[in-house]
Amino acid sequence: MTTIVLSLALAILAAAILGCTYRLIVGPSRSDRIAALDTIGINLLAMIAVLCMLLNTQALTEIILVIGILTFLGTTVLARYIERGSVIEDGDDR
Amino acid sequence: MAMIVEWIAIVLALIGALVCAISAFGLIRLPDVYLRSHAATKSAALGVLFILLGAFLFFWMVDGEINAKLLLAILFVFMTSPVAGHLNGRAAYRSGVKLWKGSVRDDFKDVLESGGKSAPEAVHKPEPPKLP
Numbered sequence: 094m095t096t097i098v099l100s101l102a103l104a105i106l107a108a109a110i111l112g113c114t115y116r117l118i119v120g121p122s123r124s125d126r127i128a129a130l131d132t133i134g135i136n137l138l139a140m141i142a143v144l145c146m147l148l149n150t151q152a153l154t155e156i157i158l159v160i161g162i163l164t165f166l167g168t169t170v171l172a173r174y175i176e177r178g179s180v181i182e183d184g185d186d187r
Numbered sequence: 188m189a190m191i192v193e194w195i196a197i198v199l200a201l202i203g204a205l206v207c208a209i210s211a212f213g214l215i216r217l218p219d220v221y222l223r224s225h226a227a228t229k230s231a232a233l234g235v236l237f238i239l240l241g242a243f244l245f246f247w248m249v250d251g252e253i254n255a256k257l258l259l260a261i262l263f264v265f266m267t268s269p270v271a272g273h274l275n276g277r278a279a280y281r282s283g284v285k286l287w288k289g290s291v292r293d294d295f296k297d298v299l300e301s302g303g304k305s306a307p308e309a310v311h312k313p314e315p316p317k318l319p
Contacts, residue, residue, distance in 0.1 A: 098197050102204035102238075109204075112211035116223070124220045124279035128227040131271055132214055135231045135264065136207050142235075142242040142257070143200055151246055154256040157239070161260055165267040169274055176278035 099147045106140045127171045134164030189248045196245035203237030206230055219287035220279045228272030235264050291316040 110133055117129040138160045145153045174180050213226025243257040280295055 095193070095197050098201055102200045105201075105204040105208050109207045109211035112208075112215050116214050122220055122279065122282075122284045124275055124282070124284055125223065127275050127278075128220070128224055128272075129214060131268075131275070132210065132227045132231050135235055135268065136211070138260070138264070139203060139207055139235045139238045142238045142260075143204070146196070146200060146242050146245050149249070151250065151252070151254055154242075154254060154260075157260045158256055158263065161263050161267070165263075165271055168271040172271075172274040172278040175282050 096147065099143055102143050103140060103147070106136055106143065110136050110140075123175050124172075127168060127175070130171075131164060131168045134160060134167070138164070192244055192248040196241040196243075196248070199237050199241030199244070203234040203241065206234035206237060210234060219290070220284050221276055221290075222287065224272050224276050224279075228268050232264055232268040236261060239264075 113129045113133045113136065117126050117133065120126045120129060138157050141153055141156050141160065145151065145157075170180055207230075210226050210230035213230065214223050217223045217226055239257050239261045243254060243261075246252060246254045246257070286293060
């Protein structure tokens with residue numbers, strides 16, 4: 094029974110990622126695509142947490158942290174790129 | 188007792204998945220970058236909070252261990268998700284993405300036109316809200 098409910102949660106999360114992929118492909122501006130990528134990363138993190146419960150193992154919990162950090166870094170760098178045209182500038186010590 | 192908490196954890200995971208689905212629905216249906224950013228940032232973070240809390244309770248009751256990495260992940264997602272949404276919205280405005288035609292207020296435009304002063308020094312004329 095728990096396997097069925099957790100598999101249902103995984104399927105719902107997969108559908109959410111599919112919806113974000115629609116916005117990633119169609120999105121009129123680049124910021125839409127960045128927001129969609131951010132949401133895909135966060136949903137992927139949630140999927141791995143559900144997968145940990147489904148497989149009854151704690152070995153995958155490091156991956157949650159790593160995906161969280163990579164999603165945040167990717168969003169920050171891409172937003173900075175479309176705002177200023179470059180990621181690292183000369184004399185940039187902030 | 189462990190059985191009950193295990194079911195609570197699983198129902199929390201299901202609720203979180205539903206909130207994530209609502210977030211994706213908002214990301215598809217809302218008309219504007221700035222409106223979509225609400226759906227992409229806040230409700231997705233709420234869904235992840237539910238799922239990670241459910242996983243934390245699950246491993247606490249089933250394995251009898253407190254998994255600090257899941258608590259760290261909750262803290263990290265809640266710290267970084269608003270920051271990422273704010274950065275993305277500011278980058279969208281400054282790279283010239285138009286607001287939705289039904290938007291009634293644009294405070295950042297006044298700040299940019301007054302030379303980057305902070306909001307209280309900028310001239311702000313309140314205008315009656317136009318209905319779309």
